[in-house]
Amino acid sequence: MNLFILASLIEPAVGLIFWTTITFILLLVLLGKFAWKPILTAIKTREKGIEDALASAERALNDMRELKSNNEKSLAEARAARDILMKEARETKDAIIAEAKTKAQADVERIMSSAREQIANEKNAAVAELKNQVAALSIEIAEKILRSELSSDEKQKALVNNLMKDVNLN
Amino acid sequence: MTSKINTNSRFLYFFLVVFSLLIGFSAPVYCSEPHEDSIDQTHDEVGHGHESSGPVDITAVAFEHILDSHSWHFWGEGHDAVSAPLPVILKGNNGITVFMSSEFHHDTKGTVVVEKNGERFVNFEEKIYYANETPNEYGQYVTLTAVDKEVSVANEAPLDFSITKNVTQMFISVALLVWLFTSIANAYKTHGVTSAPKGKQSFFEPLIVFVRDDIAKGNIGHGSEKYVPYLLTVFFMILVNNVFGLIPIGANLTGNIAFTLVLSVATLIITNINGNKNYWSHIFLPHAPKAIWPILIPIEIVGILTKPFALMIRLFANITAGHIIVISLVGLIFVFKTIYIAPVSVAFALFIDVLECLVAFLQAYIFTQQSEQA
Numbered sequence: 021m022n023l024f025i026l027a028s029l030i031e032p033a034v035g036l037i038f039w040t041t042i043t044f045i046l047l048l049v050l051l052g053k054f055a056w057k058p059i060l061t062a063i064k065t066r067e068k069g070i071e072d073a074l075a076s077a078e079r080a081l082n083d084m085r086e087l088k089s090n091n092e093k094s095l096a097e098a099r100a101a102r103d104i105l106m107k108e109a110r111e112t113k114d115a116i117i118a119e120a121k122t123k124a125q126a127d128v129e130r131i132m133s134s135a136r137e138q139i140a141n142e143k144n145a146a147v148a149e150l151k152n153q154v155a156a157l158s159i160e161i162a163e164k165i166l167r168s169e170l171s172s173d174e175k176q177k178a179l180v181n182n183l184m185k186d187v188n189l190n
Numbered sequence: 191m192t193s194k195i196n197t198n199s200r201f202l203y204f205f206l207v208v209f210s211l212l213i214g215f216s217a218p219v220y221c222s223e224p225h226e227d228s229i230d231q232t233h234d235e236v237g238h239g240h241e242s243s244g245p246v247d248i249t250a251v252a253f254e255h256i257l258d259s260h261s262w263h264f265w266g267e268g269h270d271a272v273s274a275p276l277p278v279i280l281k282g283n284n285g286i287t288v289f290m291s292s293e294f295h296h297d298t299k300g301t302v303v304v305e306k307n308g309e310r311f312v313n314f315e316e317k318i319y320y321a322n323e324t325p326n327e328y329g330q331y332v333t334l335t336a337v338d339k340e341v342s343v344a345n346e347a348p349l350d351f352s353i354t355k356n357v358t359q360m361f362i363s364v365a366l367l368v369w370l371f372t373s374i375a376n377a378y379k380t381h382g383v384t385s386a387p388k389g390k391q392s393f394f395e396p397l398i399v400f401v402r403d404d405i406a407k408g409n410i411g412h413g414s415e416k417y418v419p420y421l422l423t424v425f426f427m428i429l430v431n432n433v434f435g436l437i438p439i440g441a442n443l444t445g446n447i448a449f450t451l452v453l454s455v456a457t458l459i460i461t462n463i464n465g466n467k468n469y470w471s472h473i474f475l476p477h478a479p480k481a482i483w484p485i486l487i488p489i490e491i492v493g494i495l496t497k498p499f500a501l502m503i504r505l506f507a508n509i510t511a512g513h514i515i516v517i518s519l520v521g522l523i524f525v526f527k528t529i530y531i532a533p534v535s536v537a538f539a540l541f542i543d544v545l546e547c548l549v550a551f552l553q554a555y556i557f558t559q560q561s562e563q564a
Binding site for chain 1: 315316350354356364371395402
């Protein structure tokens with residue numbers, strides 16, 4: 021093997037080192053500024069976007085679940101409220117009916133008693149009038165009888181005696 | 191680490207299939223390359239050959255593919271070679287000299303002298319030297335000495351800042367990367383982030399996310415965002431050039447030690463500048479009995495350097511080794527001088543190529559990952 025050739029294999033050439041250094045630095049700057057920065061930023065933005073989207077999807081799912089459970093809860097609440105309302109309505113109805121009944125009863129009683137009272141009053145008034153009329157009639161009759169009876173003295177005497185007898189008896 | 195590779199194995203598998211198809215079609219190009227009895231005479235004896243027949247020097251062919259060169263060779267040999275000339279930039283005694291590599295007329299033996307800017311240059315084995323005043327007996331303007339059959343060149347050399355094949359590929363890969371990722375960045379801007387990624391975007395986004403989450407966050411943990419741009423740049427730079435290196439006419443940039451050196455030095459600087467309390471306490475206050483601190487602390491200090499050094503060697507050696515194996519397998523056809531070995535060679539070369547596709551990703555991954563553990 022020719023050592024001369026071998027030497028050039030493992031002997032770094034100055035020119036190539038020079039050009040590689042310049043080119044590599046240039047490449048680093050160019051790619052760093054115009055390629056890697058926008059590309060890495062874009063990839064990162066997208067990754068963040070995907071992450072955010074997944075997180076918000078998860079959130080939405082949770083929200084929906086919560087909403088659903090809330091719905092169920094409010095449905096159950098509504099049902100319970102309806103039941104309570106129904107029960108209350110029934111109770112109110114019963115109460116109203118009961119009240120109406122008692123009120124009616126009371127009215128009836130009141131009307132009855134007032135009627136009774138009125139009847140009693142009417143009866144009393146009628147009795148009183150009857151009494152008055154009877155009295156008047158009696159007086160009239162008594163007058164007439166007296167007139168006839170007092171037409172003679174004997175008769176007057178007999179009457180007085182008679183009356184006297186009654187008074188004594190009283 | 192294995193588990194991390196497994197989680198992404200589907201992705202790698204997809205690449206494997208795509209590129210194995212691609213390379214399956216391009217394999218014949220590989221076979222035809224060392225076609226014209228390309229004997230690199232310089233490797234015989236003292237680097238000056240006139241014999242045009244003899245055993246094919248697979249080593250030379252392999253090294254032509256692995257090493258850097260001043261022109262981009264596509265196919266053909268000698269004066270029939272089809273290659274793209276590239277600029278040669280030299281810092282010599284008279285200042286900077288620039289000319290096209292075509293002025294050497296495909297010569298790599300030091301026989302063609304280019305006179306520019308009052309200085310004379312020759313290309314010997316893809317290295318530029320100052321030319322001698324007079325040629326030697328083989329027409330070469332370099333002074334060669336051979337000790338134990340090993341050639342060395344006595345000539346002085348100017349500093350070579352040429353736009354070589356590797357540099358050209360690096361520029362192409364940078365242009366590709368900048369275009370690719372800015373257009374992806376624009377796609378995010380125009381389509382917004384709410385729509386699913388399309389086309390290129392959907393292909394590269396998993397890789398970007400992989401680097402960000404598995405490599406950066408997995409190894410650095412908190413505060414890893416700061417390093418992600420660097421890691422992404424390193425990862426895709428290595429990946430693209432690994433893949434380019436697999437294409438038969440592509441340059442072997444990631445298998446070049448100068449390239450891996452720069453990347454590992456960058457990693458060395460970044461890790462040590464940003465090293466936190468934990469990092470330094472691990473070095474200077476290791477979790478061990480105080481009695482062995484005198485041994486451990488020097489080891490840890492050396493470790494600061496050995497980690498990037500290992501990065502440099504690992505990538506360089508992996509990519510280079512893969513290429514050498516492929517070329518050696520294809521070379522068997524020319525060594526045995528029979529077409530009947532071709533199915534075997536092609537099958538094995540294909541296997542190694544596919545393996546290299548995996549290595550292309552794996553090494554990009556490992557370099558990036560180890561950068562962070564360093």
